Amino acid sequence: MKLLLLVTFVALAEFDYKRRSALSCPNLCSCSTESSSAEVVCSKGGLTGFPKSGLPPNTTTLSIQNTNLGRIAAGDLSAVPSLNYLQLYHTSLPSLPSDLLVSVPRLDTLDLTGNELVNLPANVFNHGSLHSLVVRNNRLVEANPAWFSDNSSLLHLDLSGNQLTSISAALLHKLPLLQTLDLDGNNLQELPADVFRSLRHLETLNLAGNKLITLKPQTFAHNLKLKHLYLQENRLQDLPANLLHRLQQLEFLLLNQNQLRHLPTGLLDGANPSLQIILTGNPWECDGKMEYLWKWLTDHRQNVPFEAEVTCDQPKTLKNLQVSSLNDSQLGVRRQ
Template identity: 45%
Template sequence: MPLENNIMKSWCALAFLLLAYFCHGTLSCPALCKCYLRRAEVVCNEVPLTEYPSEGLPKNTTMLTIQSTNITSISEQHVKATPLLQELHLYSNQLQSLSSHLLRGVPHVSTLDLTGNKLSDLPADVFSHATLRNLVLKNNLIEKADAEWLPDNSTLTWLDLSGNRLTKIPAALLQKLPHLETLDLSTNHLQKISANSLDPLTKLERLNLQNNNLDTLDASILQCTHNLTYLFLSQNKLNKLPQNLFQELTQLKILRLDDNHLRYIPAGLLDPLDSLDEDGLDLTANPWLCDGKVEYLWRWLQKNKKKVFLPEAITCAGPQSLVGRSVMSLTESELQ
């Protein structure tokens, strides 16, 4: 009997403690969400939420994921319910607006992912007040990027603005990003990258500009990006490139120039790229004109075939007698 009494007392004590924890919110969890207490994570995935689930969120939450819901807005008041938050993932919701000073109550947030929402105009200081390192705004409706979104000397190392409606990227915004390592501006409507606008990005390693409307690049645009290792320029309208464009890119491993309007490249353009990976350079799907001006490309391909992706697919679009021929297969007499 004493043993049974002790067991009963233990169970009663445990039940009392659990009840106390729930009443004080330590083990609470919002309806429709799942809470993983040991790793301080909350997930609300594909549930009929219409409002940010501030009520019931454990205060010690460090990671919150809300995905594929009907939430349309989020405010500073909502977010500050979890003051220890470090990662906030809000993929594929219906977000149309964010409040100014959104992150003031969550100063430890380092990752904010807003992929696949309906965001267009964002207020000033929206991403200030937190030590953000990763900011993802991919696949929204943003037409204008604003320098006022971020504080001076931002801690961002990763910025993804791909899949929006940007026609330009302001130099004032890039000046605030001295620690940036990855910049993704692909699948926008960019027509030009202003000269010297990338100069502050001295730590940049990956630059993605593919699927825009760029027809040329300023000769000095990459002069300060000495650490660049990945450069994606595919699916633009590039028809000419400055001779010294890649002069400072001695660390470059991957260069994608496929699916542009290139007929020639200037002599010496590719010479600095000694660090290219095997298959690291893609020049396919360009209308190469195979006359005397293609000789530099022809000679470079002969020496660097292993660095080129599908070298035999780099073909002539003219003159008529050489249409469809691989540039690599040309003879010196044909070049003349």
Template identity: 45%
Template sequence: MTSSRFLLLSLLLCLLPVCLSCPALCRCFSRRAEVVCDSTPFDSFPSDSLPQNTSILTIQFTNISTITETHLNRTPNLQELHLFSNQIQNLGPHLLRGLPKLRSLDLTDNKLTNLPANVFSHAPLESLVLKNNQIEIAGEDWLSENSTLTWLDLSGNRLTKIPGSLFGKLPNLDNLDLPNNRLEKVTERSLDALTKLERLNLNNNKIDTLDSTVFQKNLNLTHLFISRNKLQKLPQGLFRNLVNLQHLNLEENQLQTMAPGSLDSLVSLEEEGLDLAGNPWTCDGKIEYLWRWMNKNKSRVFLPDTVKCAAPPALIGRSVVSLTQSEIKAAA
């Protein structure tokens, strides 16, 4: 082979992933154009040495504290960016400008607080995970109108209010995670724009009341989790439009009774799809509706024997399904 042909062949080979460089302390998987950097000594983004064809980039367990648009300029083909368990406190404005293929961004377990306007608006994101940061306000200006986002995870932050103005930009959202925040209420129209929503997780907040119309536009909900809150009662008609709901978790609230008809519209509940345990049920005359419904739909209740009476004294510790009609009437 002549030297000129050898040189040409070498140049052609270097256009392939096998010839691409790999940053120090990282691992590169050329067949899927993936780079993984998970070494503690990292304290700056390794942008200068990243292969330009990188489509999946994971940087985790490092000391990186800032990431900007400039850091990502070298990897225009990124489809997934995983940045969990770092020390990131700041994201540059227009962070994703120049990433026209980015579908997934994960910033779990960082130190994010206030994020700049338009920070996520320049890429066709479908999945955005901001779990376990220190965010107090979810900004309506983070994303552009009619966002392509289908999954948003804001769990484990410091939110006190449902960011309804942000949700208005998410017509395609089907999965919303908000557990482990400091939410106290869900205002009546804050979820209206989420007409495609299928899964909503509000577990472990401080919600003590729900408006009867709060889920009226979420007709596609299949999974609703509201456990470990402070709900004392559920308004009649709360689940009226949730005919597709398969799983409902109301575990460990402060519920004492269930209004007549409250569960009648839940015709799609799956086996063990309803969790009511850990509530202080008052087993007087007002418990009759729940008692009848549970005995009729026992297979749909998760561990029905754990749904127990907290009052009156004579029935404390009894499971609701084990009661007799005479006991309920006697306690009325």
């Protein structure tokens, strides 16, 4: 009998806790509460300030979406010390305070997609537990090394869709554990030879949608764990023959929508047998210099998605013909 009463008491206490927590939710937000955590989503029109009032104290996930928040202070987050995930998505933020994350020591993921951030203060991401940072589709013109502490624990960094014209080795030197780096859709025109040198754990690198014309031979020489390399939609005109030689784990390589006319002899020698490479949308010049790619395509058609769309642009007599369908006489290659 006593055991039954005890079980009943515990059940009622838990029910009462959930009931009271469920009643604690800011206006214009929805809350989903469990015994040890709560998820809060604020995506309703009319929210113009941080919803401090009514936030469940055990909130672990907070998502504020498509609002005119406009401003956030470090003190705002003191109401949710257990916060693990913070999303401020399209909330019209023009800036952040340097001490924004001081009161949320457990924060793992910060998503700032779609704001109006231009400049950020020093130490703004100097936060020991932060593993994933997304600052996608803002107005950043510089990625400042001062944002981070030395030996940051960051694993994923997304700076895509900004206005960056350069990325510095000094910044990436502070992020030695980085596994994913997304720089898609910026204005990068040139990369220093050693810029990725410190990223020994890097697995995914997205450089698509920039203005790169060429790459230096040693650009990826220290990224031996690289599996996914996205270089599409740049202005690449040529590539160093040894650019990929140390990337034995590379699984995906996207080179489509560039200005490549040939691939240098040896570029794909020793590549991972399962490598998938996309080559469409380049103005391939089908002459004697095409012999290396022509032979590689013939032997590795299974490695080239959309291989039928890898076609000649020049000369006019071969225009739009599938490269792998050509013969040695069309390319002007001497028979062995």
